[in-house]
Amino acid sequence: MQNYLQSVKLFFKRFLIVLIIYQVCRGLFLFFNRNNFNDISLKSTLGGLHFDLSAIGYINLLFALFHFIPGNFKNKPRYQKVLKISFFIVNLVFILTNFVDFEYYKFTGRRSTYGMITASGMENEIGGLIFSFLAEFWHLPIIAIVLAVLFWKVIPNLKLSTEQSNNKLQILKQSGVFILLMGVVFLFGRGGFQKKPIKIVDAVNYGSINQSAFVLNTPFCILKTIGKKETLEIPNFYSEEELNAYFNPVFENNPKEDATKKNVAIIILESFGRENIQRGQTPFLDSLITKSLYFENGFANGKLSIDAVPSTLSSIPSLMNHSLITSSYSINEIYGLPKILKDNGYNTSFFHGAFNGSQNFDQYCKVAGFDNYFGKDEYDGPESFDGTWGxxxxDFFQFYCKKMGTFKEPFFTTIFSISSHNPYTIPEKHKGKFPKGLTKIDESVAYADYALRLFFESAKKQDWYNNTLFVLTSDHTSSEQIEDKFKTNVGKFRIPILFFNPGDKTFGGLSYRNMQQIDITPSIIDLLNIKTKMITFGKPYKSEKDFVVYYLDNIYHYIDGDYYMAFDGKKAIGLYNFKKDELLKTxxxxxxxxxxxxMENFIKAYIQSFNTRLINNKLVL
Structure with missing residues (x-):
């Protein structure tokens, strides 16, 4: 029995070592993202311990079995050697996933899940990205190697006594201990005695919404999403009649005037957060804003590039842990801007300078109804590969401008820029030309603004220019925020949105209404006087409605007028006047x-309508 207890003690010693390493990783996560977290509380730290115990419990359930199972065979040196090496490798792999989020969190604003870790939709870029990230964040592999060496050195070995025999009574006692302790480890894994195992969303119970990523750990988030497709549930908050009274996604446009037949060009700028355009890095965009209808309170509907495209072009927000493009609903029929304009005689095309297939944009374009997709493979111009993305x-904007001249009018095009994406590479010939700014992205933002200026200089010379409505927005905010007001769950979604109509000098102005990416499609339809009926989760900018909805860390974020609400899927957990209380303190x-x-009535109806239509494939009337 003594040797059996030594094996039990060995497991819990190893378990404790892993638990300590998780605390080290949380400390490193906080250090590398210190600008994103303020006032970390003891409650948040204890909450982190709770989620660490859960992750470690699940990961080591099999090792607990191998340590606790009765029998002398466990005492053999070969058995113990294999057990130790396996324990080290499995736990190290999961521990190192935390290292991904030391830097990646800056871009996503949440802990990585299985889909992010496996880089779904980025298979072509991943090779170049790994090398560029290793070169830029060289310190992380070094820290990882040091941690791995220390981890191996501190893992204890089994200490045996001279006792070897096991009689029936000892086997019976060992079996009882085995059942009890396996139950304990399983209890760690599920997170306690509550009815359901703890979930990612439960992190909000341990502090402010902004601290959820600190409370969580990456292994836990991976375990909770591994092998799972995005499957929504239909909440039964309201009857169908009540549902439509609170929120009805059916938008019917019946203009009194004839359709304008203007061309439409949507330009999506990579990582141009609202904060980025007030540092003097974007002189051209700043000048364009003064000639446009500009929305001071513009918001993204997601934190990833892959979220921005269906939000902007199909008026469908990303209210899931996966983007619509990579979810199980990716092939749902949709009736968004490409199909609507195509039905009205428009030639439609999508441009993205990255590798073809990047982020599954080519697949989305087929579902969305674009006539043509132009990626890196279709690019025709001077050699211009950035070494990572495309x-x-x-050069790609000039290619875009040239292609636009070949399209029969009216045409609808969308271009998604790439150069202001990590690793923020700019051409050698421009090194030292642009101001470095205050963060790593600023120089590449200035370069992207320069590329945008050259595009408009070329576009002005084209016959189609004055008959084109340009819409400029960003896919999401940048990875680093300096001002505290841009670090909140409101601030880190603020992006520029503007409508530029060079053929109408009277069109423009500054609007303080809340505008989001999913409002762009119905707004364009309204501006073009197109008669149509569609499903939209946004609203035209002329609407009296003033709402914005987005999703992050399993929380629905909802803005209406001056107020911001955080909703966990069942109940509101926070309400703030974000215009008076920019740091969301009260x-x-x-x-x-x-x-x-x-507000709670509206967001419940919004979620129920969204989930119901996605599950039942009813995004088309």
Whole structure:
């Protein structure tokens, strides 16, 4: 029995070592993302311990079995050697996934899941990206190697006594201990005695919404999403009649005037956050804003590039842990801007200077109804590969402009830039030409702004220019924020959105209404006087409605007027006046009952409508 207990003690010693390493990883995560977290509380730290115990419990359930199972065979040197090496390798692999988020969190704003770790939709780029990331973040592999060596050295070995025999009574006692301790480890894994195992969303119970990523660990998020396709559930908050009273996604446009037949060009700028355009890095975009209808309160509907495309072009937000493009609903029929304009005689095309197939944009273009897709393979121009993603913006924008001249009018095009994406490479001939700015991205933002200026200089010379409506927006904000107001769950979604109509000098102005990516499609339809009926989760910019909805860390984020609400899928967990309280310090959930109730009714209906239509493939009337 003594040797059996030594094996039990050995497991828990090893378990404790792994638990300590998880705390080290959380400390490193906080260090590398220190600008994103303020006032970390003891409650958040204890919450992190809770999620660490869960991840380690699940990962080591099999090792617990191998340590606790009765019998002397466990004492053999070969058995112990294999057990130790296996324990080391399996736990190290999961521990090192935390290292991904030391830097990647800056881009996504959440802990990585299985889909992110496996780089779904980025198979072509992943080779170049790995090498560029290793070169840029060389310190992370070094820290990982040091940690791995220390981990191996501190893993204890089994210490045996001279006792070897096991009688029936000892086997019976060992069996009882085996059942009890396996139950304990399983309990660690599920997170306690509650009815359901802890989930990613439960992290909000341990502090402010902004601290969820600190509370969580990457292995836990991977385990909770591995092998799972995105499957939504239909909440039964309301009857169909009540549902439509609170939110009806059917948009019917019946213009009194004839369709304008203007060309439409949507330009999606990589990582151009609202904060990035106030540092003097974007002189051309700044000048364009003064000639456009500009929305001061513009918001992205996601934190990833892959979220931005269906939001902007199909008016479908990303209210899931996977983007619509990579989810199990990716081939749902949709009736968005490409099909609507195509039905009205437009030639439609999508341009993206990255590798063909990048982020599954080519697949999305087929579902969305684009006539043509132009990627790196179709590029025709001077040699211009950036070494990682694809064609530099400067040359791909010129290719874009040239191709636009070959399209029969009216045409609809979309271009997605790439150069202001990590590793923020700019052409050698321009090194030292642009201001470095305050963060790593700023120089490449200035270069992208320069590429944009050259494009418009070329476009002005074309016959189609004055008959074209240009819409400029960003896919999401950048990875680093300097001002505290841009670090909140409101601020880190703020992006520029503007409509530029060079053929109409009277069109423009500054709007303070809340505008989001999913509002772009119905707004364009309204501006073009197109008669149509569609499903949209946004609204035209002229609408009296003033809402914005996005999703992050299993929380629905909802803005209406001056107020921001965080909703966990069942209940509101925070309400703030984000215009007066930019840092979201004062939770008004209890003091503003009327506003809270009204907003909660809307977001419940919005979620129910969204989930119902995606599950039942009813995004088309």
């Amino acid at each position: 064609v530099f913006d400067e 939770n008004l959930l209890q003091s503003e009952k009327e506003i809270s109730t009204k």
